[in-house]
Amino acid sequence: MHTVRVKSEHEYDVVIGCDWKTQVLQAINSHARVAFVYPGVMRDKVKQMAASDCEMHFFEIPEGESAKSTQTLQSLWNWLGAAGFTRSDLIIGIGGGTTTDLAGFAAASWLRGINWIAVPTTVAGMVDAAIGGKTGINSDYGKNLIGAFHSPQKVLIDPSWLTTLTDRDFAAGLAEVIKCGFIADENILNSIDGKDVKAIRQDATLTLDLITRSVAVKAHVVSGDFKESFDREILNYGHTLGHAIEIDSKYSLRHGEAISIGLVFAAELAGVKGYLKRELIQRHRQILEGVGLPITYSPEAWQKLMPLLALDKKSRGHQMRFVGISDIGKTLRIEDANESELTAAYERISS
Ligand SMILES: NC(=O)c1ccc[n+]([C@@H]2O[C@H](COP(=O)([O-])OP(=O)(O)OC[C@H]3O[C@@H](n4cnc5c(N)ncnc54)[C@H](O)[C@@H]3O)[C@@H](O)[C@H]2O)c1
Ligand SMILES: [Zn+2]
Incomplete structure (x- = not known):
């Protein structure tokens, strides 16, 4: 315990x-x-x-x-x-x-x-x-x-x-675990690497360790900032596009599934901006896909997703902003992405 x-x-x-x-x-x-x-x-x-x-x-x-x-x-x-x-x-x-x-x-x-x-x-x-x-x-x-x-x-x-829980629901929850890995704790990524959802859930020690590490990340962030500011916003890594995809899919995708796609998008956007190396972007794909999560979304959807991203910006009353990383555990704000950069990042996740 x-x-x-x-x-x-x-x-x-x-x-x-x-x-x-x-x-x-x-x-x-x-x-x-x-x-x-x-x-x-x-x-x-x-x-x-x-x-x-x-x-x-x-x-x-x-x-x-x-x-x-x-x-x-x-x-x-x-x-x-x-x-x-x-x-x-x-x-x-x-x-x-x-x-x-x-x-x-x-x-x-x-x-x-x-x-x-x-x-x-x-x-x-x-x-x-x-x-x-x-x-x-x-x-x-x-x-x-x-x-x-x-x-x-x-x-x-x-x-x-x-x-x-079904494998699908278990994997959807792992999207948040993997998010915690990228924003704060590489050990999470190292222990998931190469494992599918069945291998993870069969290993009780590993499951407990992943939960403990993720709880520690969330607890640390919210303890520093109980209400809302950028510190807490790092927990939204992958969530800006993820939320738009959740709405666009009419909630047919689980939250974690939409976040999985959003994580790869956020990594690609950081790549387009020159902050994140290609091998780390690939690592997002490898780990998320490895546990059975989706990592692509339809090309046609972009026209509908863009206005949803803009709506997100309007409702927050500030610039369109994404949480990004420049390395594992190094979060940053991406506030200056223009339409062609966003489109370029989306093209890399659409299929
Ligand atoms: N308050 C927060 O900070 C916060 C953060 C993230 C998500 N959320 C909210 O959490 C909700 C999503 O939670 P969720 O993904 O756990 O979904 P959920 O609560 O809808 O559970 C998914 C389904 O699994 C069933 N279920 C629950 N436990 C089960 C078990 N052990 N075995 C079999 N079936 C089980 C549920 O009855 C439900 O039908 C959303 O409404 C989201 O907004 C809140
Ligand atoms: Zn979430």
Whole structure:
């Protein structure tokens, strides 16, 4: 078991490699009521929770993004009200990033903020969504438009959850792990190099090491900068084009799959600008493709993606800006890319 400390509005531990039930039982002791919030696929495991002196309530939410809706949140609020949840009670979100985003936001908003614990069950949830204090839901106008910063009391990472994930979802989560490798920790890249997703997930020690390293990267970045600035923006490596691709694909691609393509694009753009050597650009392709992630997108899509990139710029109120790297662990801002440079980078990833 390994613990990573995160500093935010309060300090909390990410406990990696634990048995979630043992940890949850310890944590709920001091509370009168606890609400477990989880999608239906988790039901059997969540209901295995041993009895405790604490009053346990169970709230099932829909699978995936539809959990992050005003409707689900409203029924959760009503349910908390009916169960008499007070300031000293606790919410525990058990599921992927959609669950912890919703559970965290319910905790942020109920009685102006009650305590919560995140039990992420996907790779993406473990290395990314559950850490950093961002919680929220979607609006009709876009993803994650409604939300709050509200860090959990603890994040409990039990890798045994991962056995039921599909290879596709496991690999999608690895995109964020690989991103952490390029922006901050070459060991991640060295240990993934040459391995496919099956080889990685069969190796429990390796999986745990990759999760621990990625959590350390995210925890370090968000501890330095709990809210938003360029330091935190380095976590967006690959995300500018990645988000546009996610929208263009109408969310048929997993977030991590779109980010994988976005990472190769960001590397190519840094190459076009003369910051990044060709062999490191190739290393992006080799590692991402090696775990089964997509690294190209359709040439015709560029005309639709360009306006989405411009929209991103407008909504942030500054120049179009990309996170780039000049070497492994050396991030930089690319703010001056012109249309022909962007197009040149895109041509290299389109097929
Ligand atoms: N708050 C943040 O900082 C942050 C960061 C990154 C992503 N996110 C959010 O996270 C969400 C994506 O999270 P995700 O990729 O974990 O997707 P997800 O939560 O939708 O989970 C994917 C699917 O897998 C199922 N599932 C979860 N765990 C499983 C398991 N162990 N075995 C089998 N099935 C399982 C889920 O029920 C769901 O159907 C997005 O909404 C994104 O906006 C938030
Ligand atoms: Zn991401």
